[in-house]
Amino acid sequence: MNRRHRRLPPDIPPPDDIFAEMLLASRELLALRSPLDAELMVSDMIGAWWGRRLHGGDVEQILGEGLVDYAAKAGTPAALTLLIAMAYLGTSRQAAKAEGAALALMESGVARPRWADRVGAVKPMGCYVSRDAYGDQDTVVCTFSYRVPDGQGGEREEDHHALVVVVDYNMRGMARDAWVSSQVDKLLEQASAEARDNPMLLFEELEPQQARALLESAMKATLESVGRKGPPPVSESYGTYHAFARARIKALPPGRKRPAPLHSEAPYSRERRAMLAAEFLASDAAEHLSDPSAASRCADHIIDYGCEQDFGRPLRVSPTKCETFMLDWLPRKVMLSPAEQEAVPYVLSAWARFASKRTALPEEGLRATLDAIWEATARFAEAYRDPSSFGLDRELVERLLPDGDLSALARRAFAFPLLQGRHGDVVLDELDPADDADRRTLLEIDHIDERHRPDYQEHLAWHEEIAKRLWEGDPPEMWEAAQRLLDLGHDRHDVLHVLIEIAERIGDDPDELAAALDDIADIPDAPPL
Template identity: 80%
Template sequence: MRESEGVRRHRTDPDEVFQEMLQAARELLAVRTPLDAELMVSDMIGAWWGKRVKGGDVEQVLGEGLVDYAAKAGTPASLTLLICLAYLGTARQGAKAEGAALAMMESGVARPGWADRVGAVKPTGCFVSRDAYGDQDTVICTFGYRWTDPAAGGVTPDARNQDRHALVLVVDYNMSGMARDAWVSSQVDKLLEQARAEAAGNPMLLFEEIEPQQARALLDSAMRATREPKTPPPVSDSYSAFHAFARSRLKALPPGRKRPAPLYVEAPYSRERRAMLAAEFLASDAAEHLSDPSAASRCADHIIDYGCEHDFSRPMRISPTKCETFLLDWLPRKVMLSTAEQEAMPHVLSAWVRFAAGRTGLPEPGLRETLDAVWEATGKFPTAYRDPTSFGLDRPLLERLLPDGDLSALARRVFAFPFLQGVHGGVDLDGLDPADEGDRRTLLRIDHVGEIDEEHLAWHEEIAGRLWDGDPPQLWEAAQRLLDLGHDRHDVLHVLIEIVERIGGDPEELAAALDDIADIPDEF
């Protein structure tokens, strides 16, 4: 069902969207099973998943708005849609839809015979297919509908095996453990047989059954991770269509167990343990050919920190994708490397791959593929990693701006503190540290000499401190949008101050207000 494509275009009148969706809902009266209906409605409301609308949360503006619109329509199609939304919607949507549907049924509005079975499912098995790299889990949860058999004395799983189906979600650990793909298959036996066959005799794959409680914990965590990014997450084209269906099916799995740990997870690494691991690596046979021990040591620290902080405390996990992401994406964005470290890093990473493979028992084919990937990435690394000194910034200045080595902070910190060099009013700016509270105030006084009172200076300190820390990320994102429109830096800062001062300490409300800023209001 793709009648809801019009919803995917940005429309200004929600009633136009709702009218189109109710017209599409007429198809629900023609389907023969609750599974077909649930998938159709999941696809329909998936049209707005991950989108943003003016006036509030999209699930409230469009989701709850659709419930209200359908309740007013009072037709068999709108009742059928409400029955599905009572199961597939958010908690608020579901409660509203259920109440509206009950009222319509009491008034005599007709509904399909299968409507009572919407969402009446029972899990029949849960499985996970894992690659030996630990890159991703493919989780398969199978379900069967319940049905009422008077002879059996009540509601039972469908013994006739009708409408048995499998929900499949892919959890990507190179993307913060988010669910990045989802689909549904009615060929359950064929799907499971194929998964077992692919894993049989393949050292790079593992297929096993897991408890339903474990599957729920794993997938709840993965779907939360997919919701967290403020920008549209990198999911498959089909994910939005199955999101509501998957969210609702997970509620049929019993809660109460911890998620199965990703491969190679160990206890959290303290600073001391990280240092010990780096020392073990540097003393190993894998690292004996590294010619610059000092640079190799600092590179090893970055590799270990990346695995601990961005890969579920797994510094020993290696894979082609993880190594490429580390070398060509994370390092160029996040870490300021010296010239010696830039030259050493690809070689240290190759040595680390050999060291880690020996410790984790990665099969030989996986080791070869990972080393090949590092070799290919090595040729691209000099282009991917742009030394910030090549932009005309000298290293002492960079070290003042980036004492934490976080390259991603450079632009926002330069924006916050434009005067960092030279002499002004007898003050040697080169000797001031923008990370120090006293020096920071001096720098801001020079930036606003003769035009600012103490209270307003305090607010500039607040904004500068937030920009320095990147707290919240939406602050710098909003500033960039306004700068891209050609607005003056000081005007942008004053808009940010007004928002932070007005919102106060609620971080979620502040993030939402900053997200909504598209231009500077006329009064500024």
């Protein structure tokens, strides 16, 4: 069952008529015979707001708990069926409220559906994982059956079904897709046959404890993607099955660590990274590289990317991973010299040959990876923008980026706009914005017109706090909020004062600070600080 209900606007809490529409749709629950159909229908309904964000509150609290309260007040049989399902499928707060409301309605004599006692009464049957040889993704299959009394003091199993979740390691290990199938035997047989016929696929049984740990981690990573720029990068159906998947995962036994992704190794220390780079540069795969210095620095970037962005897997190569490295991560994160820019595709191709032997990647996988690198080469030249090509002095850029993190350039330039020239006896070109003492001098010069303030020292200290946070990108919501306000045409100093006001009001709670910054849509009409 895959019903579609009215989707909710992202920023405006729905009026009661939206809740009424959902309650009207819940009448269909009364006619169902299968608890599986009921759970899937309600999962689809409450998936209407999954991935949405609301200014001023949590969407699950405002909409999810609001729906529970609305159903509790309605007190109809349809409302009771909805509450029974939400007691199993909802968040912990929604489930507790729904269970209490459902018990109250049943005690008052409201009729409940025939399937009510069987909601969530499932038994895990088996768990499996299908992995591609690249290590790009895992497709996890968890099978369940409902436990039904057999009338003789025992139980029988009914409604065998499978939850399928795709975990994408090129997207921070998040759950990217999910669905449910009732054709379990056919699903498992097909996955097993594909693995037998295709050397690029692996299919194996997974301990239920491991499956739970893996899926909990993946769904957490997906939830953390909500609120970043743009919609969450998941399939259109993910929201439909999210609540169902969350509930089924809790039916699996806990107690194991998440299984390591394919090609994972022991953690790479700095010394081990350096040894790996040396092994590569001394290998046959790297013998044709003509610029050893550029090759060495490029190899360091490849290894760092694999260790820090790919679950500690520098030796893993795939078409998608290499394209992401060239077209997304490098242009955002690393300041390359012209020689390094030219060397990137050659070094990455040599690395693919070197690494594929270490991971036993099939030859067809290596060929596809090399093809992807060369197809991305022309786009890399377009995607990578050397800061000096924008007219920025390279020495200035290096002062702002001592760590080489290109993604920090804009926010650090915003925090420290005065870095060149002279101010009295002070030579700005000699001040280091990464040094605490020099940073304070730069901020004093930037705020020289505010020295008349009676609270100048305290106010300057807050500017230092904001500048430090912008320099480090902590929290990332601070720079995102500043950009929104700048895009609306607000003055830089007014934007800084708003950030100070929020940081001063919220205090040290990082979650509350991030939420408050997220809620900034404009500067309110108020006297300036």
